[in-house]
Every structure is written in structure tokens, then in C-alpha cells.
Amino acid sequence: MNITLDKKDTTNASIRITLEEADYQPRVEKKLKDYSRTASIKGFRPGKVPAGLLKKMYGKGILVDEVNNLLIESVDSYIKENKLSIVGDPLPNQTEAEGIDWDTQREFSFSYDIGLVPEFTYDVNKLNLTRTEVEITDKDINDSLDNLKARHGNYINPEEVGEQDLAFGGLKQIEGGEFQKENAYLFVNKLKEEAKPLFLGKKKGDVIVFDIQSIFADSDSVRLFTQIPQEEADKLAGKFELTIADIDRQVPAEMNEEFFKKVYGEDVKSEEEFKEKLTQELQKLYDKESDNRLLRDIQNQLVETTNIDLPNEFLKRWLKVSNKNLSDEEIAKEYDEFVKGLKWTIIKDKIAKDNDLKVEHEEVLEQAKNSFKEVYNFLQNDTPENESLLNQLADNFLKAEKGQNYMNTFQRVFTDKVAAFVKDQITPQVKKVSTEEFNKTEEAAS
CATH class of the missing domain: 3.10.50 (Chitinase A; domain 3)
Structure with missing residues (x-):
């Protein structure tokens, strides 16, 4: 096997792979042997089908599959071993692929186009960050209390x-x-x-x-x-x-222990405790949203202030191949937003690499558990029974959807870790606002 890289410019390259018969033939023969043990063909007992007949019936299909599998593995390994930073996925040269004669050829050459991420620098000192902090008032408490009384009435x-x-x-x-x-x-x-x-x-x-x-x-x-x-x-x-x-x-529900229990469980037994708990919950809710806004500002400003050359034509072609239902017009319309998201991903990865930021499995598990705590108030009580239930819920969730839930949670933890690192490098200005001002700016932003 021979693999070479043809770098056309800083953002575009192609990987050429030449396979000789010795590279793929052992895989083909192994697959044929596997077929011989399981193939069910009329007139022959299982495991007794002649090798020549199997090769005639399945040989070409197995050859195509095994060569393609070997190509995918080889391209992936080459990219990892050479630490190539790419965007999208390698795109095979379709013209070359369609010209192959699978019946007579013994040596195969394939070419894959790839999009490269060139070297770039980011500067967190260019960021001008402000964190809006909400001051909870008696009116906010009373409004929230009225909503809860209505909901439980x-x-x-x-x-x-x-x-x-x-x-x-x-x-x-x-x-x-x-x-x-x-x-x-x-x-x-x-x-x-x-x-x-x-x-x-x-x-x-x-x-x-x-x-x-x-x-x-x-x-x-x-x-x-x-x-x-x-x-x-x-x-x-x-x-x-x-x-x-x-x-x-x-x-509306009356302010009594039955109402307190419906909202917060056994922990709250008086109106004073209830309002104190409600104040804490409201503050926690707005603090979380303030952090989310700050994260958006970090993302937007880093994308705006960081110059990254991207292989735009390659990316548009990759989007077209990867999303058969997207038209050229739709790709052109959505491309700028796609690039913003891609740049943020590239910048996050570089910040993490430069500063050795890693996400451990325990952090992903903890994030999943916290998500369930937010949904079910009773799980916030630190008891052995709740901890066992949380572990079970989180484990089942992370394993569901063929691992996609795990990857989504991993990315959330990863993004939060990068954002926390950036925030530690710069102390954002703090702006105190009312809930009304906070909600108005959110509506304006959306």
C-alpha cells in the first residue's frame, strides 16, 4: 500500500492511496471462508459449498466491500497518524471510482479530497465581556408566587x-x-x-x-x-x-403546608422558608441564564475576532454530498451560519488542546445527573436512594440513542469547560439589572 498527500494550498489537499493485491486479498479470502461456513445454497449442505462457486457468486461483491473498508480505515489512520486537522469528511474522487474495472484490475488507485484547517491564533484579550446579573425584587417573588399558586390551584x-x-x-x-x-x-x-x-x-x-x-x-x-x-x-x-x-x-392555592409540599417537598414548612427557597430558585435560574448569555458572547466575539481561512468550496461540496435533500440555494442561504458554528468548534478544540483541557467520563455522568435533578425536584435531596436512582437514570440516558445522548452531553460539558477557562483569563464587567431589563434584552437578542 502506498499513501501520499498532495497539498494544493493551505486549506485543500488530496490523499492518494494505491492498493496492491497483497493489501486486500487476505481480507477477501477471510470473508469468503466466513461465507463458506454459513452460506445456504440449494443442493449443498451448510459448510460444504465449493469455494469456486462461492467466489463466482459473491467474490466481486466481497472484493468491492473489503477494498472500500480498507480504504476508509487507511484514510482515517493516515489522518490521525499525521495529525491532519480537517473539516468535513474526505470526499472520494467519483470519476476515478466509476472508472474501475472490478473484474480484471488487481491494483487500485483512489483519491480523496480533504479540507484542511490552517494554523491560526486567537486572542482572548480582545474580548470585551459583560455579565448581566439580575437583582431579585419583592415584586419578582410575589409574581412568581402568584404563578405557583395558580398552577397548583x-x-x-x-x-x-x-x-x-x-x-x-x-x-x-x-x-x-x-x-x-x-x-x-x-x-x-x-x-x-x-x-x-x-x-x-x-x-x-x-x-x-x-x-x-x-x-x-x-x-x-x-x-x-x-x-x-x-x-x-x-x-x-x-x-x-x-x-x-x-x-x-x-x-389559587392557599399558602399552607400542603402547598409548600406540592412545590418543594418536605423541606419547607413555613411561608418564610418558602419565600426564601423561591428567592434562591429564581436567583439560580437567572444566574444560569446570565452564564448562558456570557457563553454566547464569548462564542460570538471569538468567532468575530479570530481569522480562520476555510476551504469554502470543499465545504459546500461536502454539505451537498452529506445532505442529499439540500439544494444549492439552501446551502448558500445557510452557509454563513454553518461557518460560524464550524469556526467556534475549531476554536474550542484549539483552546482545549493548547491548555490541556479534557473531559472525563465522571464529568459527563455528573452533567446527566444534574439534568435529572433540574427536572425532578425531589432528586435534589442527597440521600443514598436518590443517588442510586440518579446513577441509574443517567446511565440509561447516556447509553440510549446509540450513544448520541452521550456525545451531546460530552459536548455540553466540553463547551462549558472551555468557556470557564476563557472567563478565568478575563474578568467580565458586571452589570446589575432588573428582571424586566434582563428579559427585554433577551427578547431583543432573539
């Missing part, structure tokens, strides 16, 4: 429609069309203020007449009311009548 059916109620019943168009709906759902808090008196105080069996496009505060409410597509809801107009069949009202 009960529903009753009052006699009369109130400000926060849901009234539902039959809807019928009486002017301008023939629309009807057996069950329409009216959220009173979606009505304009001037329209609410039409509905407040009404009882089961009452019939209310109204203009459908004039009573709601926004166009989406008509869709919610009628449960039809938005474009159809936008066209509804004229007089309608709603015959109230029933009324639903959500009654």
Missing part, C-alpha cells in the same frame, strides 16, 4: 362570569355569515375593557350578542375563541351570539 364553576374566568358554550354567527361552533372558549381577560361589561355577571344559559372583531384586545384572541386557523379567524366579521353553557374559574 383548583377549578370551580361559579354562577356568574368574573374578571379572570373562562366562559364557554355554543357560538353562532347571526349577521354576515353562517359560522357556528358547538364549544367556543372565551377568556374574559382577553377582552377589551369596554367589552367586558357585556359578559361580566352573566350566568349559564344567558345569550350575549356582540361584534366579534371589536371585543378582543388582539387578533390572536379570535383564533383562541373560535379554535380555527389564524387566517380564517382574521376574516370572521359581523354579529355573533354566545350561549353560555358553563363557567370555569381558577382558585
